[in-house]
Amino acid sequence: MMGPSLHLSNVGVTVKGQVLVTPLSLQLEGGLWHGIAGPNGGGKSTLLKAIAGLHNHVGEIALHWPSDRGQIGYMPQLSPFDASLPVTALDFLRMHCDKQPVWRRYRGNPNIEQVIERVSIKGLLSKRLGTLSSGERQRILLACALVNKPNILLLDEPLAGVDKAGREQIIEILCAFKAEGGSLIMIEHDWQILQAHCDTLSWIDGGLQHHDAPDAIFTKINSLHLGLRHAS
Numbered sequence: 516m517m518g519p520s521l522h523l524s525n526v527g528v529t530v531k532g533q534v535l536v537t538p539l540s541l542q543l544e545g546g547l548w549h550g551i552a553g554p555n556g557g558g559k560s561t562l563l564k565a566i567a568g569l570h571n572h573v574g575e576i577a578l579h580w581p582s583d584r585g586q587i588g589y590m591p592q593l594s595p596f597d598a599s600l601p602v603t604a605l606d607f608l609r610m611h612c613d614k615q616p617v618w619r620r621y622r623g624n625p626n627i628e629q630v631i632e633r634v635s636i637k638g639l640l641s642k643r644l645g646t647l648s649s650g651e652r653q654r655i656l657l658a659c660a661l662v663n664k665p666n667i668l669l670l671d672e673p674l675a676g677v678d679k680a681g682r683e684q685i686i687e688i689l690c691a692f693k694a695e696g697g698s699l700i701m702i703e704h705d706w707q708i709l710q711a712h713c714d715t716l717s718w719i720d721g722g723l724q725h726h727d728a729p730d731a732i733f734t735k736i737n738s739l740h741l742g743l744r745h746a747s
């Protein structure tokens with residue numbers, strides 16, 4: 516499995532006349548772990564959704580696959596599920612594999628068994644989605660992103676709401692995904708995680724402000740903040 520590279524040219528998002536992401540161009544190499552960071556409301560999730568094909572955009576988004584076209588795994592930002600929804604974690608996972616409604620016709624899928632093992636979610640499968648804790652929800656969302664054996668993962672704050680042990684487990688899974696050749700694009704706020712694991716970092720604030728190694732951007736942002744503090 517080799518992950519694709521991603522080329523964005525003049526990609527921007529405008530909703531009802533409001534510019535959420537000003538057009539930006541970016542080349543992200545395959546098989547690497549690319550971080551996206553920036554202030555709240557800066558347009559990171561909007562950009563990731565555009566890359567995932569879930570948001571209208573201008574410009575061109577191109578995935579260059581090393582061989583045959585592979586799969587894309589998308590993990591959305593953590594949000595609550597309706598507790599009254601009669602859907603278990605297992606139903607939800609199955610929905611990601613089967614185009615048919617799961618209650619009409621479910622064909623066994625060996626990928627499901629593998630991902631349940633990989634993300635350690637066996638004990639959660641019969642629980643209703645709305646009753647899961649935030650850390651448990653994240654593991655189900657990660658399982659859904661992984662279940663179709665993607666070559667590229669698009670992750671919107673995969674560690675949000677997860678405790679220390681859970682974070683370590685998720686990071687381990689993502690490291691293994693990269694070691695197998697997969698490409699990762701991950702929104703994350705934690706500098707320690709970005710600096711320890713990401714090969715590149717894109718700083719998004721209404722558009723692309725910086726793109727470099729995480730350490731270089733950390734230094735730039737810090738000196739900018741110190742400069743602002745001295746100036747005030």
Ligand SMILES: Nc1ncnc2c1ncn2[C@@H]1O[C@H](COP(=O)(O)OP(=O)(O)OP(=O)(O)O)[C@@H](O)[C@H]1O
Pocket residue numbers: 530535553554555556557558559560561562
């Ligand atoms: N569909 C939409 N229609 C109108 N405005 C939107 C829409 N989606 C997002 N926005 C607005 O666009 C801005 C960017 O939102 P986005 O969620 O992309 O930011 P973000 O950088 O991911 O923020 P955070 O770090 O808080 O998750 C916000 O001001 C948000 O309210």
